[in-house]
Amino acid sequence: MSESPFIEIDHVTFGYDSRRTILNDVSLQFARGKVTAVLGGSGCGKTTLLRLIGGVHAPNSGRVVFDGEVVDAGNKTQLFRLRRRLGMLFQFGALFTDLSVFDNVAFPLREMTDLPEALIRDIVLMKLHAVGLRGAAGLRISEVSGGMARRIALARAIALDPELIMYDEPFAGLDLVSMGVTAKLIRTLTDVTGTTTLLISHDVPQCMAISDWVVLLATGGRIVAQGTPAELMASTEPEVRQFVRGEPDGPVKFHYPAPPVAVDFGLEASR
Numbered sequence: 001m002s003e004s005p006f007i008e009i010d011h012v013t014f015g016y017d018s019r020r021t022i023l024n025d026v027s028l029q030f031a032r033g034k035v036t037a038v039l040g041g042s043g044c045g046k047t048t049l050l051r052l053i054g055g056v057h058a059p060n061s062g063r064v065v066f067d068g069e070v071v072d073a074g075n076k077t078q079l080f081r082l083r084r085r086l087g088m089l090f091q092f093g094a095l096f097t098d099l100s101v102f103d104n105v106a107f108p109l110r111e112m113t114d115l116p117e118a119l120i121r122d123i124v125l126m127k128l129h130a131v132g133l134r135g136a137a138g139l140r141i142s143e144v145s146g147g148m149a150r151r152i153a154l155a156r157a158i159a160l161d162p163e164l165i166m167y168d169e170p171f172a173g174l175d176l177v178s179m180g181v182t183a184k185l186i187r188t189l190t191d192v193t194g195t196t197t198l199l200i201s202h203d204v205p206q207c208m209a210i211s212d213w214v215v216l217l218a219t220g221g222r223i224v225a226q227g228t229p230a231e232l233m234a235s236t237e238p239e240v241r242q243f244v245r246g247e248p249d250g251p252v253k254f255h256y257p258a259p260p261v262a263v264d265f266g267l268e269a270s271r
């Protein structure tokens with residue numbers, strides 16, 4: 001990577017408590033202006049990684065570097081400044097259901113800036129236009145489909161023109177068409193605005209289709225592999241193949257270690 005990365009995870013170890021390490025000596029880089037996807041099974045620490053980047057938690061050791069600045073989870077002034085540069089699309093959108101589409105997108109602008117309402121209106125309509133939903137501004141959230149809700153959440157995430165956008169499971173719960181629309185939108189927004197995009201997901205095909213770089217993560221934050229989608233799809237490494245093809249069994253076993261079936265069902269004396 002020639003240019004300095006926008007985000008650097010530098011030998012980070014983290015656990016929510018002392019009993020269990022969630023990320024163990026993880027080092028990763030997220031390139032400027034690119035879409036990077038972090039793929040991995042449930043519980044391997046993807047969301048935790050986003051929380052560390054956002055300064056919600058501090059690593060036990062190692063550093064998170066945000067555009068050259070070490071993130072200090074204890075420094076409120078710094079966090080406020082950095083979070084102003086960060087857009088976040090939460091799992092399932094997390095929209096305010098009692099507000100209109102317009103007010104959901106306007107929310108961060110009203111909370112974080114002193115812009116006059118007339119300007120806020122123009123920005124909100126522009127952002128909704130970018131996701132194809134300017135015409136839906138007056139609807140209530142209860143009146144929109146799941147796919148539309150995801151796009152509204154996207155419009156809200158880009159309201160403040162962030163330099164980094166982090167998407168937590170942007171495809172979860174969507175039908176195939178809405179998934180494709182959302183994926184294409186993430187790619188287009190990155191290209192048009194030059195943001196750095198970080199995407200965490202279980203969805204291999206969508207991530208492969210829109211990412212510049214893909215990281216495969218396993219339990220403990222172990223990096224199984226990383227590379228361009230083409231490199232990973234062509235890999236002959238058994239664990240990578242299992243991952244990208246979604247095969248139920250391979251180096252990662254379907255069965256959690258257990259005694260033989262015959263022993264558990266009393267068909268054979270335990271050894």
Ligand SMILES: Nc1ncnc2c1ncn2[C@@H]1O[C@H](COP(=O)(O)OP(=O)(O)OP(=O)(O)O)[C@@H](O)[C@H]1O
Nearest residue numbers: 016017022040041042043044045046047048049202
């Ligand atoms: N606030 C918390 N306190 C304690 N443990 C937590 C907390 N949040 C997550 N964990 C645990 O940390 C591990 C990693 O969780 P994380 O949400 O980062 O995984 P993930 O890869 O994003 O999973 P998923 O794909 O299911 O969202 C899990 O075992 C989870 O139970």
